Amino acid sequence: xxxxxxxxxxxxxxxxxxxxxxxxxxxxxxxxxxxxxxxxxxxxxxxxxxxxxxxxxxxxxxxxxxxxxxxxxxxxxxxxxxxxxxxxxxxxxxxxxxxxxxxxxxxxxxxxxxxxxxxxxxxxxxxxxxxxxxxxxxxxxxxxxxxxxxxxxxxxxxxxxxxxxxxxxxxxxxxxxxxxxxxxxxxxxxxxxxxxxxxxxxxxxxxxxxxxxxxxxxxxxxxxxxxxxxxxxxxxxxxxxxxxxxxxxxxxxxxxxxxxxxxxxxxxxxxxxxxxxxxxxxxxxxxxxxxxxxxxxxxxxxxxxxxxxxxxxxxxxxxxxxxxxxxxxxxxxxx
Amino acid sequence: xxxxxxxxxxxxxxxxxxxxxxxxxxxxxxxxxxxxxxxxxxxxxxxxxxxxxxxxxxxxxxxxxxxxxxxxxxxxxxxxxxxxxxxxxxxxxxxxxxxxxxxxxxxxxxxxxxxxxxxxxxxxxxxxxxxxxxxxxxxxxxxxxxxxxxxxxxxxxxxxxxxxxxxxxxxxxxxxxxxxxxxxxxxxxxxxxxxxxxxxxxxxxxxxxxxxxxxxxxxxxxxxxxxxxxxxxxxxxxxxxxxxxxxxxxxxxxxxxxxxxxxxxxxxxxxxxxxxxxxxxxxxxxxxxxxxxxxxxxxxxxxxxxxxxxxxxxxxxxxxxxxxxxxxxxxxxxx
DNA sequence: GTGAAAGCGCTAACAA
DNA sequence: TTGTTAGCGCTTTCAC
Numbered sequence: 001x002x003x004x005x006x007x008x009x010x011x012x013x014x015x016x017x018x019x020x021x022x023x024x025x026x027x028x029x030x031x032x033x034x035x036x037x038x039x040x041x042x043x044x045x046x047x048x049x050x051x052x053x054x055x056x057x058x059x060x061x062x063x064x065x066x067x068x069x070x071x072x073x074x075x076x077x078x079x080x081x082x083x084x085x086x087x088x089x090x091x092x093x094x095x096x097x098x099x100x101x102x103x104x105x106x107x108x109x110x111x112x113x114x115x116x117x118x119x120x121x122x123x124x125x126x127x128x129x130x131x132x133x134x135x136x137x138x139x140x141x142x143x144x145x146x147x148x149x150x151x152x153x154x155x156x157x158x159x160x161x162x163x164x165x166x167x168x169x170x171x172x173x174x175x176x177x178x179x180x181x182x183x184x185x186x187x188x189x190x191x192x193x194x195x196x197x198x199x200x201x202x203x204x205x206x207x208x209x210x211x212x213x214x215x216x217x218x219x220x221x222x223x224x225x226x227x228x229x230x231x232x233x234x235x236x237x238x239x240x241x242x243x244x245x246x247x248x249x250x251x252x253x254x255x256x257x258x259x260x261x262x263x264x265x266x267x268x269x270x271x272x273x274x275x276x277x278x279x280x281x282x283x284x285x286x287x288x289x290x291x292x293x294x295x296x297x298x299x300x301x302x303x304x305x306x307x308x309x310x311x312x313x314x315x316x317x318x319x320x321x322x323x324x325x326x327x328x329x330x331x332x333x334x335x
Numbered sequence: 336x337x338x339x340x341x342x343x344x345x346x347x348x349x350x351x352x353x354x355x356x357x358x359x360x361x362x363x364x365x366x367x368x369x370x371x372x373x374x375x376x377x378x379x380x381x382x383x384x385x386x387x388x389x390x391x392x393x394x395x396x397x398x399x400x401x402x403x404x405x406x407x408x409x410x411x412x413x414x415x416x417x418x419x420x421x422x423x424x425x426x427x428x429x430x431x432x433x434x435x436x437x438x439x440x441x442x443x444x445x446x447x448x449x450x451x452x453x454x455x456x457x458x459x460x461x462x463x464x465x466x467x468x469x470x471x472x473x474x475x476x477x478x479x480x481x482x483x484x485x486x487x488x489x490x491x492x493x494x495x496x497x498x499x500x501x502x503x504x505x506x507x508x509x510x511x512x513x514x515x516x517x518x519x520x521x522x523x524x525x526x527x528x529x530x531x532x533x534x535x536x537x538x539x540x541x542x543x544x545x546x547x548x549x550x551x552x553x554x555x556x557x558x559x560x561x562x563x564x565x566x567x568x569x570x571x572x573x574x575x576x577x578x579x580x581x582x583x584x585x586x587x588x589x590x591x592x593x594x595x596x597x598x599x600x601x602x603x604x605x606x607x608x609x610x611x612x613x614x615x616x617x618x619x620x621x622x623x624x625x626x627x628x629x630x631x632x633x634x635x636x637x638x639x640x641x642x643x644x645x646x647x648x649x650x651x652x653x654x655x656x657x658x659x660x661x662x663x664x665x666x667x668x669x670x
Numbered sequence: 671g672t673g674a675a676a677g678c679g680c681t682a683a684c685a686a
Numbered sequence: 687t688t689g690t691t692a693g694c695g696c697t698t699t700c701a702c
Contacts, residue, residue: 050391050679052391056391070416072412074407095398096415284596285616287621365672
């Protein structure tokens with residue numbers, strides 16, 4: 001099938017391409033009658049404008065980028081849902097990029113956006129991300145960027161996230177209320193602000209309850225499941241093992257449960273477990289899992305909405321628009 | 336920061352834009368010395384070519400589209416991983432679109448691709464998709480399309496999927512081997528070929544074991560969790576309830592487990608449960624879940640690889656390249 | 671080995 | 687109200 005463009009339409013209608021273009025965009029300069037004719041033919045021939053010609057000319061691409069560490073995580077999957085919902089409603093397209101927690105990849109991806117490929121970026125930084133120069137560079141090219149979930153405090157833009165400090169606090173306090181005393185915090189990154197904040201909340205709760213730093217256990221996990229399994233098993237296979245565990249990230253849950261099973265530790269009797277998680281299956285785990293659940297869809301939705309607002313009025317100050325959503329504690333049988 | 340383009344480079348180097356363009360693309364027409372100079376300046380000024388200008392000119396966008404019903408499903412999430420891996424290695428960009436099981440949305444999305452926005456499409460059809468005209472139209476515009484997982488048999492192109500018939504058969508046979516006799520099949524769509532095939536496999540196994548059609552239970556589920564909960568509870572809350580359940584799709588697992596809990600039916604004693612699922616948490620459910628697991632990453636990877644092959648040689652016949660991957664049965668405590 | 675020129679399909683001044 | 691023209695930034699003949 002022949003590809004049909006403005007010129008074809010114009011020729012068949014004995015009009016200029018300019019007129020056709022304006023008619024299709026419902027310009028007030030064009031008579032109703034002409035608009036009718038143009039629209040009729042466009043529909044008949046099933047004309048779809050070439051987006052790249054239009055992008056080139058207008059210097060706007062009607063597409064945004066979503067840059068995240070991974071998709072196989074129910075938080076990010078739900079966040080994408082939230083983002084896609086807004087994008088679809090605004091007629092925007094969404095490009096997706098996975099960093100797999102690599103800072104180098106993240107830099108390379110953002111670098112490319114200097115080209116004008118996207119009108120804006122939604123970013124959740126990788127666990128390795130140690131500085132924000134790549135973000136600053138992008139901003140200096142007038143590409144608006146909104147960070148969500150895994151935010152960077154340093155950068156000047158909208159940040160949409162959970163109230164991480166409180167969430168960490170809430171998790172720890174819940175375990176303490178349940179009578180657990182030696183509580184471990186499983187982190188995925190020393191550098192990630194989100195992880196630090198959750199940890200600070202945990203530490204604060206511990207201190208307020210007069211636990212000594214010697215009774216805190218901070219355990220660094222990684223991207224590597226095998227490694228995490230070993231680390232967690234090691235943590236628990238020990239005279240002075242913790243009796244409570246806070247998994248700061250969903251994927252660590254499986255490792256914790258498996259380690260307990262291998263070591264024949266009973267949850268919640270021997271070890272209480274609470275996870276930051278959006279898993280739909282939390283309620284049907286064995287035992288059902290107490291979670292700190294983030295409003296993932298809403299966070300994605302809010303981040304995207306802010307980005308679109310910044311497209312609509314250029315005077316919109318993204319950095320005055322950060323939002324923090326409360327997480328909710330779902331108490332189940334693992335604590 | 337000023338946006339820098341070929342013209343800027345050319346001016347600073349006292350060369351023509353044509354020469355600079357060729358130099359950057361490492362054309363043999365250009366002297367090594369010039370290439371050096373050009374590359375040096377391009378790097379120094381951090382030149383990133385405008386992709387839309389290039390797309391417009393070359394009529395190729397270096398981007399593909401992934402059209403799927405949803406992301407919040409571990410099969411699709413993993414499949415995206417597989418797709419993204421190939422795309423990234425080939426320097427391609429990936430646009431993502433969610434149909435939320437709506438045929439109308441799917442049509443609208445594919446329609447837009449006639450514009451040349453993408454070089455190819457990876458599609459997993461919605462549960463509502465009843466005909467393939469939208470796909471045929473796209474193909475008539477020379478946009479290659481590979482269907483994966485939720486394939487359509489009718490269309491002439493590469494189809495990458497699991498061996499669904501065998502998987503359905505395997506699931507049923509496993510339950511039968513375990514001594515279950517009244518086995519229900521939970522479907523998500525009458526029209527989806529993938530669902531029909533799994534169901535046919537189930538029926539075949541039943542017949543081979545001399546169960547009567549009267550002992551088959553086929554249960555239509557939907558997108559709506561509430562509704563599914565009710566339907567499944569109704570199925571099980573009954574004198575003549577099934578003693579075995581095959582969930583043909585991951586998301587139904589939670590409904591089944593919850594229904595059993597509410598009705599105080601014990602898994603696996605009262606009801607055996609097997610699910611098509613890629614959940615990482617299958618092993619730590621209560622009880623751990625017997626699954627038919629699809630090689631999601633590989634399927635995504637294979638689908639994308641085929642698409643890229645068709646870009647590389649236009650003589651490549653996609654419709655001669657369908658692939659079927661075996662699923663694996665993970666026997667756990669729910670059966 | 672390099673450059674001039676045309677043009678991808680569209681939009682936006684500016685004329686008419 | 688419609689048309690002419692220029693040009694977005696790039697690639698690609700085709701001359702030189």
